Amino acid sequence: MVSGRPTDQPPADREDGAGRDEEETGPNRRCIVTGAVMPAEGMIRFVVAPDGVLVPDIEGRLPGRGLWLSARRDMVNTATAKSLFAKAARRKVAVPPEFADRIEGLLLRRCLDLIGLARRAGQVVVGFEKVRSALKSGQGAVLLAAADGASDGRDKIRALAPNLPLVAQLSGDELGAAFGRDHAVHAVMTAGRLANRLLVESARLGGFRPALEPPAAPERPSQPTG
DSSP states (O other), X not given: XXXXXXXXXXXXXXXXXXXXXXXXXXXXXXXXXXXXXXXXXXXXXXXXXXXXXXXXXXXXXXXXXXXXXXXXHHHHHHHHHTTHHHHHHTSOOBOOTTHHHHHHHHHHHHHHHHHXXXXXXXXXXXXXXXXXXXXXXXXXXXXXXXXXXXXXXXXXXXXXXXXXXXXXXXXXXXXXXXXXXXXXXXXXXXXXXXXXXXXXXXHHHHTTSOOOOOOOOXXXXXXXXX
16 A cells, blocks of 8 residues: 555556556656656656556556656647557556646645645745845745746845746745745745755646746836936
């Protein structure tokens, strides 16, 4: 039995009830669309349930033979359109409707959960002034900025820590939800396992949603010349 497995992710089709496929060893996996071999942590694993339905194994813990894809929306759409999941599994596979959207939702949930855990552990602060204070004191490892936040505010924060990685795949409403508020634009996480995991999960999420353009700063009214 696999601990911590979400209830909406059924076990894969294994006659012996054993764990994950023995061939899935080492840090790299091969994408069934491109054939490229890449680090597994930046990919998405899928398994086939006993009823033949394809299940995204976001946490990479479900039993059964894994089918691996690059963490990108177009890869999922291509694999679905060309029946590559069925070819790789060597059996009939039912791909749920709007599959890429479902995966995006699961990845978003992972990111929000990680931020929530960091908030409860006191490993993240939110708000422009608190973030600026944390960065000035050297307490920060990962910057978080709402994708739809104003670019001038983001630039000011980035100037204080230009070398820190930036997570900018979440909207202001989504980022706010992680902090139990309606909206948030700036946050910073301290170093640790949660920050490292968020970088991985947010990168995977970024492959499933287009980058949001921050609103342009309002133009200053022109001054009369004479």
